[in-house]
Amino acid sequence: MTDLAHNPASVRARLIDVAARAGVSVGTASKALSGSGRMRDETRERVLGAAEALGFTPNRNAQSLHTGRSWTIGLMTTDGIGRFSTPVLMGVEDALGAGKISVLLCDTRGDTIREQHRLRLLIERRVDGIIVTGRRTDPRPPLAGVGSIPTVYAFSPSTDPRNVSVRSDDAGGATLAIEHLLGLGRTRIAHVTGPTHHAAARDRAARTLELLGRAGLAPAGGRVHYGDWSEVWGRRAADAVIRTAPDTDAFFCGNDHIARGVADALRERGVRVPEDVAIVGYDNWDTMALSARPPLTTVDMNLGEIGRLATLQLLSIIDADAREAASVTVPCLLIVRESA
Amino acid sequence: MTDLAHNPASVRARLIDVAARAGVSVGTASKALSGSGRMRDETRERVLGAAEALGFTPNRNAQSLHTGRSWTIGLMTTDGIGRFSTPVLMGVEDALGAGKISVLLCDTRGDTIREQHRLRLLIERRVDGIIVTGRRTDPRPPLAGVGSIPTVYAFSPSTDPRNVSVRSDDAGGATLAIEHLLGLGRTRIAHVTGPTHHAAARDRAARTLELLGRAGLAPAGGRVHYGDWSEVWGRRAADAVIRTAPDTDAFFCGNDHIARGVADALRERGVRVPEDVAIVGYDNWDTMALSARPPLTTVDMNLGEIGRLATLQLLSIIDADAREAASVTVPCLLIVRESA
DNA sequence: CCAAGTTGAGCAATCGTTTTCTCGACGCCA
DNA sequence: TGGCGTCGAGAAAACGATTGCTCAACTTGG
Numbered sequence: 235m236t237d238l239a240h241n242p243a244s245v246r247a248r249l250i251d252v253a254a255r256a257g258v259s260v261g262t263a264s265k266a267l268s269g270s271g272r273m274r275d276e277t278r279e280r281v282l283g284a285a286e287a288l289g290f291t292p293n294r295n296a297q298s299l300h301t302g303r304s305w306t307i308g309l310m311t312t313d314g315i316g317r318f319s320t321p322v323l324m325g326v327e328d329a330l331g332a333g334k335i336s337v338l339l340c341d342t343r344g345d346t347i348r349e350q351h352r353l354r355l356l357i358e359r360r361v362d363g364i365i366v367t368g369r370r371t372d373p374r375p376p377l378a379g380v381g382s383i384p385t386v387y388a389f390s391p392s393t394d395p396r397n398v399s400v401r402s403d404d405a406g407g408a409t410l411a412i413e414h415l416l417g418l419g420r421t422r423i424a425h426v427t428g429p430t431h432h433a434a435a436r437d438r439a440a441r442t443l444e445l446l447g448r449a450g451l452a453p454a455g456g457r458v459h460y461g462d463w464s465e466v467w468g469r470r471a472a473d474a475v476i477r478t479a480p481d482t483d484a485f486f487c488g489n490d491h492i493a494r495g496v497a498d499a500l501r502e503r504g505v506r507v508p509e510d511v512a513i514v515g516y517d518n519w520d521t522m523a524l525s526a527r528p529p530l531t532t533v534d535m536n537l538g539e540i541g542r543l544a545t546l547q548l549l550s551i552i553d554a555d556a557r558e559a560a561s562v563t564v565p566c567l568l569i570v571r572e573s574a
Numbered sequence: 575m576t577d578l579a580h581n582p583a584s585v586r587a588r589l590i591d592v593a594a595r596a597g598v599s600v601g602t603a604s605k606a607l608s609g610s611g612r613m614r615d616e617t618r619e620r621v622l623g624a625a626e627a628l629g630f631t632p633n634r635n636a637q638s639l640h641t642g643r644s645w646t647i648g649l650m651t652t653d654g655i656g657r658f659s660t661p662v663l664m665g666v667e668d669a670l671g672a673g674k675i676s677v678l679l680c681d682t683r684g685d686t687i688r689e690q691h692r693l694r695l696l697i698e699r700r701v702d703g704i705i706v707t708g709r710r711t712d713p714r715p716p717l718a719g720v721g722s723i724p725t726v727y728a729f730s731p732s733t734d735p736r737n738v739s740v741r742s743d744d745a746g747g748a749t750l751a752i753e754h755l756l757g758l759g760r761t762r763i764a765h766v767t768g769p770t771h772h773a774a775a776r777d778r779a780a781r782t783l784e785l786l787g788r789a790g791l792a793p794a795g796g797r798v799h800y801g802d803w804s805e806v807w808g809r810r811a812a813d814a815v816i817r818t819a820p821d822t823d824a825f826f827c828g829n830d831h832i833a834r835g836v837a838d839a840l841r842e843r844g845v846r847v848p849e850d851v852a853i854v855g856y857d858n859w860d861t862m863a864l865s866a867r868p869p870l871t872t873v874d875m876n877l878g879e880i881g882r883l884a885t886l887q888l889l890s891i892i893d894a895d896a897r898e899a900a901s902v903t904v905p906c907l908l909i910v911r912e913s914a
Numbered sequence: 915c916c917a918a919g920t921t922g923a924g925c926a927a928t929c930g931t932t933t934t935c936t937c938g939a940c941g942c943c944a
Numbered sequence: 945t946g947g948c949g950t951c952g953a954g955a956a957a958a959c960g961a962t963t964g965c966t967c968a969a970c971t972t973g974g
Contacts, residue, residue, distance in 0.1 A: 246697075248960060259924045264962055271963085273922055294698045295638045296960035299929045304635065306699075309679070315663055320655045327681045332688075336695050339649070339679045341667050348672075355676050357586075358634045465865040491865070521861065525805040525831070588930060599954045604932060611933090613952055636930035640959045920971070928962085936955080942948090 325541020388544035427488025468495020512574035528572035665881020728884035767828025808835020852914035868912035
């Protein structure tokens with residue numbers, strides 16, 4: 235208290251101060267600032283001037299208390315802020331743009347206890363809505379206890395179909411990759427990807443096999459090569475495939491790590507990319523895709539768009555203008571560089 | 575309103591409801607829940623029970639309005655959520671732990687207009703404090719218009735020495751690297767790093783030269799090799815250095831990208847790492863450091879600790895228990911793997 | 915010139931908690 | 945038995961804004 239007196243900014247001007255300076259009542263001041271209510275232009279300008287002069291910033295807490303809207307949304311990320319949640323988060327920020335809505339960040343570290351705790355905090359703050367995201371495309375159980383708070387799942391969809399989820403189109407991504415390779419005239423295509431217990435790996439593999447089958451082809455090496463998402467696996471798998479199926483002319487990889495490993499292994503064996511063998515990666519993760527030799531042609535999941543769309547859906551649910559609020563799938567983009 | 579009646583959770587129980595159910599006054603209910611005030615145990619338990627039964631969650635907006643504390647801090651990141659701000663952010667979350675403080679995220683995209691807009695939002699929400707971070711160690715001008723809101727700069731320090739900044743110890747990081755290499759008996763050490771207009775590059779280079787000089791040595795190649803932070807540069811620089819100074823026996827690289835490029839170039843020339851030439855990277859960025867061949871010995875800036883410390887400093891300033899609030903420098907860690 | 919509108923601005927209730935008083939009841943000791 | 949201290953609980957005033965209502969002062973029209 236004592237300190238505040240010395241410190242002009244911490245004893246922020248209140249509406250009542252603005253009103254006093256403008257010589258009007260609080261009510262009038264409020265109406266002048268919000269643009270509602272009728273009054274003489276001269277009066278309105280007097281209030282605006284006073285607010286300006288005092289550096290008035292409305293107290294959103296007070297406002298929220300009265301209006302019931304907090305102009306805040308919660309963003310729950312289930313396991314850290316990582317390679318996937320970051321672009322989603324940026325998309326969210328983008329969609330919120332220059333508006334008055336802010337984002338409360340909650341990182342649960344994949345811990346359910348923590349998730350519940352954070353959720354409670356969000357509820358106490360009376361957030362207008364919640365966006366849930368994670369680093370896997372595998373569906374996750376819905377957030378327990380959100381009650382009637384509008385919630386949208388981004389990237390990591392909810393297992394409950396009644397929830398609104400914004401997904402990445404894994405099948406579509408595989409389609410882009412395979413059709414690109416087929417279009418290049420490649421017919422002996424290997425698919426090297428992550429572990430089977432990842433939906434992303436399974437979904438992309440399924441579509442890959444489907445498309446190859448439809449074209450009368452079988453995958454190089456006779457099957458999908460499941461492993462982990464690492465470069466090491468990419469190198470190992472490439473060696474194995476080339477050994478067992480030397481006529482392989484393309485690799486579709488489950489992510490850019492793997493693709494880079496494949497590229498390295500091929501180069502070291504003297505195989506030319508893309509002349510002899512083409513490579514398509516997945517994720518379009520700059521760090522990997524651009525410094526690979528050659529730079530990778532890869533599938534971009536358009537994560538920013540996922541975040542953006544999730545936000546728009548959420549906003550429309552909040553405004554009860556829920557006509558548009560339904561689960562959607564965001565198409566991928568094929569980024570063509572030098573490897574295919 | 576009409577809708578709320580159907581929807582139990584959206585018409586959240588208020589303190590007055592709890593009080594009614596427990597047969598006490600609001601004041602008493604408040605005291606019971608907060609643990610303050612004296613009352614019979616029986617009364618307190620009755621209130622607690624009622625709160626439990628109604629699923630009462632206090633409205634923090636109302637609370638904040640009255641107490642003046644919002645239990646919220648703002649996190650301004652100046653250019654996207656990236657490789658550096660993410661770990662810092664996680665450190666912040668860590669320090670906040672299971673407490674009642676939440677983080678409002680503001681990404682300014684390096685745009686001053688946007689920064690001002692976000693800052694205004696934070697002020698309107700009456701945040702208790704602000705943490706500013708960015709992706710460069712170069713000092714940045716202080717956040718304009720924070721007034722008396724406690725502010726701490728993390729990783730990207732403020733140009734104003736009166737502000738509290740938590741920095742990474744670039745000189746210390748270089749010291750760890752060089753002393754490690756010297757300890758390994760290496761004497762012809764090259765330093766390949768980023769552009770001169772990055773303070774990080776300059777600071778580490780300066781210390782490197784200083785330590786080498788003190789040991790009576792000159793850098794391999796006769797000078798510091800400034801370039802960019804990329805693998806491509808690492809490869810090019812390694813080639814050039816080996817050509818002009820074939821007796822080079824170690825590389826200290828400005829980041830792990832460069833180090834990885836160096837490792838690749840050396841391997842392809844048949845130079846053995848670490849037997850013939852040792853490599854130390856910087857950043858300990860898993861993706862790069864672990865999949866390099868061999869895995870990189872590298873300097874870890876301990877970014878999480880920077881975030882954690884910044885948060886603790888901020889909290890102590892907020893509590894006006896500012897005895898500890900002063901700029902600090904967080905030491906780096908040397909992570910020894912196989913490359914040196 | 916008077917009644918009926920219109921306009922501009924103030925009053926006061928309200929949002930959900932916290933916190934300071936106030937006050938009755940009870941126990942204890944002289 | 946009377947006075948005093950303690951204890952437990954309620955009443956009510958904040959906190960800072962919004963908004964429906966009231967009402968005085970003008971306009972306007974008959």
